[in-house]
Amino acid sequence: QILDTPPLIIATLLAEPDRPQIVTMGTTFYTVHGVAPAMGPTTLKGSRIADDGSLLDPAGGVDLITGIANADYDFTELSLAAAANSYILIQPALATGTPLLAQRFSDQHVPIDAQPFAVAQSANRQGKGALAYGIGEAMVVFSDFRNGINAELYGLRVSDLGTPIGVPFLVASGATHPHDPQIAFDGTQYLATWIADTAGAESQVHAARI
Secondary structure, eight states, rough: OSSSSEEEEEEOOSSOOOOOOEEEEEEEEEEEEEOOOSSSSOOOEEEEOOOTOBBSSOOEEEOOOOOOOOOGOOGGGEEEOOOSSEEEEOOOOTTTTEEEEEEEETTTTTTTSSSOOOEOOOOOEEEEEEEOSSEEEEEEEEEETTTSSSSSEEEEEEEETTTTEEEEEEOOGGOOOOOOEEHHHOSSOOEEEEEEEEEESSSEEEEOOO
């Protein structure tokens, strides 16, 4: 049953928004989307929607203060995950050698981290990532071109304070060109999924428990 007919209008924009992301905290939905004006860098907007469909933020959302040079990051590949009273977003860089960044926000869209922190950095580009909260920490999986040839998938544990734990570890090698990772936590372990391109014309969906 569709509860909202016509659909809710979260934002009306002159330019097409970057792909929105959504998470829940309690009975509130949180969405984040990028807005790319005709001139100037992309900005990020956050909106809250109550379970009765009412918008809890001004139309179009509120500006998220990320403290980074937005023009250098690919907000079309945002990833979002929620904890008890906060959410975290990660964004890959467009430029080679620029780190994959993450930043936490409160349930009121207030930055918990004054500056985004680097999840990983290598000499080559980090691509799309995905993140899930576990127990007292989170796990992020992301594309990485550190071998200089094909993208590989790496994983990294991140504390609930936003501190990387250990070093990135290989999840899938570049032999199958893994991309578009997703990850979820079931209370005990994580499951990462991604698309793998085989030697022929076929693609496969791969998964691994972490």
